[in-house]
Amino acid sequence: MIHTTEITKKYGKTTVLTIDNLEIPKGQSLGLVGNNGAGKTTFFNLLLDLIKPTTGKITTNGIQVNTSEDWKNFTGSFIDESFLIGYLTPEEYFYFVGELRGQNKADIDAFVKQFEEIFNDEILGKKKYLRDLSKGNQKKAGIIAALIGNPEVVILDEPFANLDPTTQIRLKQMLKELVENKDITVLISSHDLGHVTEVCERIVVLEKGIVIKDLKTSEATLKELEAHFAL
């Protein structure tokens, strides 16, 4: 599904990301972990064509992301709050994204309904603009919006950060269900080793822009990661 070949990203003379070859097959759920500055967000930004690669290319579904825009049809993403339109209510935001993804209001209403539990009655029908919601609630709205329109690729940067424990657990549950669907490729970055190993079947560890571990998740993975990062 996603092929990364010989990609590098440099700012001036500093290289922030070097990935020779990373293949993510369709339906896989991949967790990206690494300390601050490891290159996780840079990778996601490259994947979404928000920054230009210095060398190399990324293709998803055979489409090279920085030459064609067709990948936008099947890619949903939430990187940070700058993905939200502050002066819309959550509903309006969902409708807007839905419309861009070919969903009508009724579709969106039905879609959003499934997430009632996660929203915990704090998001819908509150007559509040997104900019007035708490950081955690903003994040929830952004994550749900990324799932609108049956995307085949879902990219979430730090989905667990800023969320309260209950929501973290619910979100984890939701993501688990999502990755069971073998049509959807999910990419998540996280600092929470426990959550990410629980959700993802594959973990890639980045350090200073380089892939240093590529693990298939098993019982031992969490221990291994903890040992790695404890150093």
Add this chain to the structure above:
Amino acid sequence: MIKHFLNLEWKQYFRSQYWQRGIALKILMGFFALYFTVMFLAMGFGIFYILKKQFPDSDPFVTVTGFLFYWMLGDLVMRFFLQKLPVMTVKPLLTLPIKRSQVVNYVLGKSATSFFNILPLFAIIPFGAVLLNEGYKTNTVLVWVITLLLIVLIINFLNFIIESLSSKTSISFLPIVGIAGTLFALNHFNIVSFSSIISSGIMGIIENPMMIGVPILILIILYMYNYYILKSKLYIDSSVQDKIKEANTSELAWTRKFGDIAPFMQLDLKLLWRNKRAKSTLPMLAIGLLYGLFFYPQPMYQDKEFLYAFIGIFSTGIFLINFGQFIPAWDSSYYKMLMSQNFEYKQYLKSKFTLMSLSVVILFVLGIPYVYFGWKILIAHFAAAIYNIGVNTHVMMYGGTFNRKKINLDEKAAFNFQGTGAVQWIIGIPLMIIPMGIFALVNWLVNFELAIAILTGMGLIGIVLHQKLMTTITNRYLKVKYKMIEAFSQEN
């Protein structure tokens, strides 16, 4: 402690984006400051002799004192728009061992050194010197100068109170304009003569210098009130609290008629309606629409046909100018998100184009009553409207590709230069100067009819080439996409 504060501010100033902002703007501001200083100095030295010459029968000193009311009123209104309470980033300070009162006193004290308080000194002190030179009693002059200094400070602190009280209203400048207008009218029509109240007050102080306690008392009360307002604001929850307003949702179903650009049009309309900065373009519409009334009723402009094109472009294009100059910076805070969504850039731009063109049509229709001043005006406005739709919309959108400045939608708008760069100045050339120049030239060399025809023709060419121009502009936007994303994610 003050040393620390000054140090912090020094760094904040020189490390801020502001400092790196276009040199042109800074030079312009510096020039303005210099200009006003010189003007005030000249006024301070000259006014005595000018008044003496113009009104030999009256004492210039008394005349000046009589006019102080107007100065106070004007100063207050001007400060409202231009002067802001010096802001400190207080949040990081709140948890440090610094007394809140220290922070507040510092902020208020610093406001006293503002340029707006220094500037009047350039007029007041020379005027005082002239008075002494002309043989007025030292006592009188001294008390007069001190009283005026107190008044300057009173205006300074009064302004902050007005600002903080009216910041909650949605169009914040209405109260001040209303109050100032009422006071002016009451005075002007001699219902209540504030001029004479104030001048006799000052004369009273001069006669009985003990009375200077009154302005001092007023100053202290105002200072205390400011202190009280500011101190209560030093809790972060108060600034969070009143921000939350109930959302009013609307369907805007009529935009559906525009087909696939409907979602973006809805977005743009909501943008205009729900954000402080964007909302301020709306009152401007009225100013633009009525702009012609400054010129047309006056006989001296009656036969100046070259002005028609300028006023036409301005009054039918006021929205286009205000809104267009910040495309796509209006969407800067969520530009990344838009760029990862599934839509064609052309739709996005087309929505902006439609909105701007619609505004031109509506403003032209609303401006039809100008025909009262002559049919030529109406025709010139029509030609200008066509030019606006055909040429200026495209110029605006093309100019937008050079926009690299983020706009913070929540910030107050009046005299907010955020997002302004050299682009906005340069773009004015094709936008206003070229059509006006061509119109004036042809009108002068040949005749009015041909000038109209050329202006209309240029507009029509633009309309015919619309699709082609859009493709070019869209490609240009796509080309600078990464640069824009990067620039828009920089906080100011």
